[in-house]
Amino acid sequence: MSTQAATVEPTYGNWRRPRRPGLGSLGLVGTVAVFGGLVITLLISLISLVAAIVVLVPLLLLLLPLAVRTQDGRNAYQLVALRVGWFQRKAKGSTIYVSGPLSQRPAGRFRPPGILSRVTVEEGRDAYDRPFGVVHHRGRNLYSIVLSCEPDGGSLVDPDQVDTWVASWGHWLARLSNERGLRGASVIVETAPDTGTRLAAEVLPRIRPDAPEAAKAVMREVVDRYPTAASEMNTYICLTYGLAPGQKRESEDVINDLAIRLPGLLSGLMGAGGGPALALSAEQISEVVRVAYDPAVAGDILEARAEHGGSGLTWEDAGPTAAVEKARSYQHDSGVSRTWLLTLAPRGTVRSGVLRGLLQASAGTRRKRVALLYRPIDPATSARIVEADRRAAQFMASSQRGLVQARSATEVRAAEQTAVEEATGAGLVEFSMMVTVTVDTEADLDDANAAVRNLTASARLLMRPADRMQAAAFSCTLPVGILPWEHTLVPRELKEAL
Known part of the structure; x- marks a missing residue:
């Protein structure tokens, strides 16, 4: 009797949303306000019961919106602030953007709008004298570099090799926690129908004039029909660095520092299954942004690259001619886009191909x-977060009974495993995801919405549309290093306390 060993495919998981400090869903600020209000009410009740009630009722009315939260953790005040900000932008006319010679923009150029309006792109040289672009966010004094890679893919690859790639990618992310000055990273996977320009540039010039007519006709038919069934996929990794508080450095010094770090970052990325990796130049960054705002020019830019080695495009002309932000969509030149935000990551464990359908062309x-957004946490802060999360999970498990206790026991095991992994050198990283889909007309958005809903369901993701902030969300999915938590009016620490 023969036995056959079953191949076990590795699974991945154990991501957890950090527990919010405070009493229930009130958060830290709400909890402090509750206890402070109770103390004040008790003191006033010693003087007058009526005065204590007069103080207690408004306090409850103010705290109630903090306790009412949506599935993604937003309270009523945040929802109201989002709508108020939207109406203010509409009243000021900032939801409409027009550029070019006939506009009021400086020098009549086509600068990108919104968050990217104060961004400049500079260029440096790495240790191998190769050019690389540096996106300077002047408003926040942040510097971003954009890496391009061609991942090997998981088709016809052994599960052991995939597991090795995943482990190497985890080590690469853990290394980012020790990168001095790193504020965040993002991985953008962009897919689009193949324009056929590259195929035509490779095939048509090689057709010999004396070749048989049947052979030439077959090759021309391949060039014409192949792009309808093919797609192009581009993968970008953006790393955003910032200066320490009070530190002042010239842009040249920062660019030279980034040039020294580039070779190590590229080699680690290739070891994690990223394939050939290189840094994008300033011209290439501008081309990517230009195509995102106007998908119709993608073929022209590829043709210019094939014929002249580059398009000559600069950042000053990478924006759209006109753009209109609506509550549920963002219209820009030849496309209409809609962006979704991650609400809840998959529960439990998943396999390596969980995002395959979402990443493929639709x-x-x-x-x-x-776009996958990462915020690496330094080792000292990681240890405090992990221990606090472990103690909170143990307290909740010891104070609950029944079915809820079973879920709490699972939380305890996950927290314990996270603590062990962090103690043995693993990095702690906060992550999120954003998906932007661009279609031809606004009438096609319904089909795109259904497609995204089906894809996220198969990936076990919960996502919601970025309504009333579509323009900013669109910019966050571009490979220019936009980190959402660095572009908020309310400090991130205060938002977490709410």
């Missing part, structure tokens, strides 16, 4: 970008 779309 029929009926001009372009699709899936």
Whole structure:
């Protein structure tokens, strides 16, 4: 009797949303306000019971919106602030953008709008004298570099090799926690229908004039029909660095520092299954942004690269001619886009191909970008977060009974495993995801919405549309190093306390 060993495919998981400090869903600020209000009410009740009630009722009315939260953790005040900000932008006319010679923009150029309006792109040289672009966010004094890679993919690859790639990618992310000055990283996977320009540039010049007519006809037919069933996929990794508080450095010094770090970052990325990796130049960054705002020019830019080695495009002309932000969509030149935000990551464990369907090209779309946003946490802060989360999970498990206790026991095991992994050198990283889909007309958005809903369901993700902030969300999925938590009016620490 023969036995056959079963191949076990590795699974991954154990991501957890950090527990919010405070009493229930009130948060830290709400909890402090509750206890402070109770103390004041008790003191006033010693003087007058009526005065204590007069103080207690408004306090409860103010705290109640903090306790009412949506599935993604937003309270009523945040929802109201989002709508108030939207109406203010509409009243000021900032939801409409027009550029070019006939506009009021400086020098009549086509600068990108919104968050990217104060961004400049500079260029440096790495240790091998190769050019690389540096995106300077002047408003926040942040510097971003954009890496491009061609991942090997998981088709016809052994599960052991995939597991090795995943482990190497985890080590690469853990290394980012020790990168001095790193504020965040993002991985953008962009898919679009193949324009056929590259195929035509490779095949047509090689057709010999004396070749048989049947052979020439077959090759021309291949060039004409192949792009309808093919797609192009581009993968970008953006690393954003910032200066320490009070530190002042010239842009040249920062660019030279980034040039020294580039070779190590590229080699680690290739070891994690990223394939050939290189840094994008300033011209290439501008081309990517230009195509995102106007998908119709993608073929022209590829043709210019094939014929002249580059398009000559600069950042000053990488924006759209006109853009209109609506509550549920963002219209820009030849495309209409909609962006979704991650609400809840998959529960339990998943396999390596959980995002495969979401990352592949979707029929009926001009372009699709899936952006994974990472915020590495330094080792000292990671240890405090892990221990606090472990103690909170143990307290909740010891104070609950029944079915809820079973879920709490699972939380305890996950927290214990996270603590062990962090103690043995693993890095702690906060992550999120954004998906932007660009279609031809606004009428196609319904089909795109259904497609994204089906893809996220198969990936076990919960996502919601970025309504009333579509323009900013669109910019966050571009490979220019936009970190959402660095571009908020309310400090991130205060938002977490709410």
